[in-house]
Amino acid sequence: MILYEYPFNERIRTYLRLEYLLRRLGELIPRSHPLDHHFALTTIFEIMDVAARADLKADVLKDIEKQKHVLDGYRGNPxxxxxxxxxxxxxxxxxxxxxxxxxxxxxxxxxxxxxLMGIRSRAGIPGGTCGFDLPSYYAWQHRPATERQAALQEWAGTLAPLADSIYLLLKLLRDSGMPQKVAAERGQFQQNLPQGRSFQLLRLRIDPALGLVPEISGNRLMVSVRLMRQTPQWHLQACSEDAVFELTLCA
Incomplete structure (x- = not known):
């Protein structure tokens, strides 16, 4: 099953982007090729760019406190x-x-x-980290893999407090939903959302054997899914067949 996720607000959208980048970083650092470590470093710069939002840290701390308050409400429940x-x-x-x-x-x-900031300033330029532009960085890429890994782990360690918080908050959010099987008639699905509940994340699982790609949209009142079929030329066209997929709404 392929899992698609759709955030209902900008805060969760930022969390998902950070999670995506952090997981990519975790995949790249243990590898040994200099090219993998180049992209690990550029991923660290991307994380810094996303995390530079002034209110991000405050939002994460606020969400942690909110989750603690929710969990305290379960005390005494048999x-x-x-x-x-x-x-x-x-x-x-x-x-x-x-x-x-x-x-x-x-x-x-x-x-x-x-x-590092010298590399960061060149990384946004196409081909800007060539050996003739950054000879010291080019030399670093020829250092032993273990040495490069140790440096990357040290630099990535400064991101760990945010990473751990994002991972935990998203896990709790995902665990709050209950999966349900739904049917899209002629490739279209709509569902009204119950009033009084504020959903933050939609999760959709669909069988890749169907060859369908979901286009998801939503707001506080309704969610809509339009199933598209991918052509051999990788274009998308509307699906006119009935199909079943799994839908989870997380609050």
Whole structure:
């Protein structure tokens, strides 16, 4: 099954972008080829760009506090394990503590590294990190893989407080939804959202054997899914057949 996710607000959209970049970084650092480490470094710069939003840290801390308040409401419920509840609250407390104690924006410490910032200023230019433009960076790429990995892990470590918080908040959000099977008649699906509930994320799983791509749109009142079929030339055209997929709304 292919999983598609659709955020209902800008905050969750930012969290998903950061998660995507952080997971990519986690895939690239353990590799040994200099090209992988080049893209690991440019990924760190992308994370810094996304995390540079002034209110991001405040939003994450606010969401952690909100999740703690929600979980405290489950105390005394016989259907909820107190030990499991305590474990999640402890994770939230740990994330809150490490993130709130970090001075400045995420990646702030890296901006004080002139060598890294020199690479960052060239990375946005097509071909701007060639050996004749940045000879010291070209030399670094010829250092042993273990040395490059150690440097990347050190630089990525400055992103860890934000990464841990984003991972945990998105996990709790995804766990809040209940999957349901739905049918799209002639490739179209619409569902009114219940009033009084504020959904933040839509998750859609569809069988890749169907050869369909969902185009998702939504607001606080309704969600809409239009299924498209990909042509051999990779164009999309509207599907006119009935199809089934799994839909999860997360609040």
């Amino acid at each position: 259907a909820i394990s107190e030990a499991a509840l305590d474990g999640v609250v402890a994770q939230l407390d740990r994330c809150f503590g490490t993130l709130s104690s970090q001075v400045g924006k995420t990646g702030h410490l890296l901006t004080e590294n002139e060598w």
